[in-house]
Each structure stands twice: as C-alpha cells, then as structure tokens.
Amino acid sequence: MTAKPPMKSGKSGAEVSEAIRQAIRAGELLPGMQIKQADWASRLGVSRVPVREALGMLESEGLLAHEPHQGYSVAILTQDEVKQLYLLRRLLDREIALSLVWPDAEALDALRAIYHEANAALEAGEIADWLACNDRFILAVYDLCPMEIVAGEAAKFWRRTETIRSGRIRYEWQHLKRETIQLTIARILTQLEERNRAGLKSALARLTKVRKVPAGSVAPKS
Numbered sequence: 001m002t003a004k005p006p007m008k009s010g011k012s013g014a015e016v017s018e019a020i021r022q023a024i025r026a027g028e029l030l031p032g033m034q035i036k037q038a039d040w041a042s043r044l045g046v047s048r049v050p051v052r053e054a055l056g057m058l059e060s061e062g063l064l065a066h067e068p069h070q071g072y073s074v075a076i077l078t079q080d081e082v083k084q085l086y087l088l089r090r091l092l093d094r095e096i097a098l099s100l101v102w103p104d105a106e107a108l109d110a111l112r113a114i115y116h117e118a119n120a121a122l123e124a125g126e127i128a129d130w131l132a133c134n135d136r137f138i139l140a141v142y143d144l145c146p147m148e149i150v151a152g153e154a155a156k157f158w159r160r161t162e163t164i165r166s167g168r169i170r171y172e173w174q175h176l177k178r179e180t181i182q183l184t185i186a187r188i189l190t191q192l193e194e195r196n197r198a199g200l201k202s203a204l205a206r207l208t209k210v211r212k213v214p215a216g217s218v219a220p221k222s
Contacts (some may be wrong), residue, residue: 011046013053017195019044024045024074025166026128029075061132062160062208074163085161090208092154097201100144113138115185122178123199130181131166136158137185138207141192 020040023029028097032151035055041048055072058064067077077085103111138158172181184207191200 007050011044013057016044016046016050016054016059020058021162022061022128022132022147024162025131027166027170031074031163033074034070034073035072037071045153045178061156063162075160077161081160082114082164085157086208087159089154089157089161090205092150092157092202095147095150095202096142096145096154097204099144099150100149100200101146102195103144107140107144108193111137111189114140115189118185119182122182127166127170127173131169133205134165134169134185135162137188141188 018031018033029035037048040054041051044051049186055064055066059066059072063075064072070090114133114137118137121127121129121133135158139155141156142158143150145154151204169181187203187206188200190202191197199204
C-alpha cells in the first residue's frame with residue numbers, strides 16, 4: 001500500500017473516515033479487528049475529536065461495530081447478512097438503472113476521469129486506490145438517479161459492504177488478469193455512453209452476483 005503523508009491537525013471527521021476506509025480497502029483492517037482512537041489520532045496527526053467523529057460515521061454506515069468497554073472494530077457480516085445486503089443492492093440498482101438521468105458531456109467526462117484514474121491505480125498495483133476510484137465512480141452513477149431516497153439507500157448499502165467488496169477484489173487481484181478487473185468500471189461506463197438501459201441494468205447486476213471462492217465461503221463479486 002502506498003504510504004500516506006501525515007494529515008495536518010484540524011482535518012474533518014469525513015477525511016479521517018476516508019483514511020480508515022482506505023485501510024479497510026487495503027486489507028490492513030479486516031473484519032473483527034479493533035480500531036483504537038489514540039492510535040489513529042497519532043497516525044494521522046490529529047486530535048481524538050475528528051477520530052471519534054469518523055468512527056461514529058462509519059458505525060452509522062454499518063462498516064464498524066461498537067461494543068461497550070471494548071470500543072470500535074470492523075464489522076463482521078454473516079453469510080446470511082451478505083446475501084440480504086446484496087439482494088437489497090440488486091433491487092435498488094435495478095431501479096437506478098431504469099430511472100437515472102443520462103449524464104451530459106460534462107458528467108461523462110468526470111466519470112471517464114475516474115475511470116482513467118482507476119486504470120492508473122490498476123497499472124501501479126495499488127488495490128486500495130483502485131477500490132477508492134471504484135467507490136467514487138459508483139456513487140457518482142447513483143447521483144444521476146432523481147429518486148433521492150432510492151439513491152441514498154443504494155449508497156448506504158454500497159458503503160456497508162466495503163469489506164466484502166474489498167476482500168473479493170484482493171482475491172481477484174491475485175488470480176485474475178488486470179483487464180478483467182478493469183471491466184468492472186468499463187462495462188458501466190460504456191452503457192452510460194451508449195445510453196443503454198438494459199445494458200446498464202445488466203452491468204450493475206454483475207456487481208451483486210454471488211460467486212463461490214476457495215474455502216467454500218460465499219462472497220459477492222465486487
């Protein structure tokens with residue numbers, strides 16, 4: 001993982017939460033691992049205030065869990081919870097594909113810029129950076145949906161399944177060609193460029209396809 005420069009004091013809880021999310025993407029923080037406020041405040045060069053804010057934000061998203069007298073840890077999702085979350089995402093993604101407003105030239109350029117940034121991370125072998133671009137891309141697609149509640153719920157479930165998605169991509173990083181991973185974003189971008197709703201629905205549905213991985217566990221594709 002690329003070393004990140006220390007953050008200056010005064011950074012917001014949102015920025016701290018992104019740093020913690022990046023550690024989850026990189027596999028540095030795995031489900032069940034504790035997150036200590038003092039350690040992260042020292043690591044990022046901030047006070048504990050934005051760290052507490054960040055932990056609260058990530059808990060509200062379902063990405064972290066909090067237990068009295070034990071503190072925060074990366075949430076553990078059961079197989080049944082994963083299936084339910086991806087079912088909900090699949091239903092919401094379908095509605096987004098059918099209702100979103102096609103991006104104009106400016107919006108398409110912004111999506112292409114994220115795609116190219118993701119490809120650069122892919123070439124550099126930076127998994128966490130690629131996953132961050134993937135997050136930005138999908139959330140930008142959700143923002144095209146005029147149904148704010150639907151888009152908001154889709155974004156919430158997307159964030160909550162970060163550990164599952166990150167784990168799957170880290171596995172694929174070792175076993176698949178880079179071109180295969182690249183298609184995760186490319187398929188969706190192509191359908192947006194062509195204004196193909198059926199194709200967009202299919203491309204989004206691939207993100208919630210449950211596939212078997214070694215050890216007999218069940219994990220979504222991305």
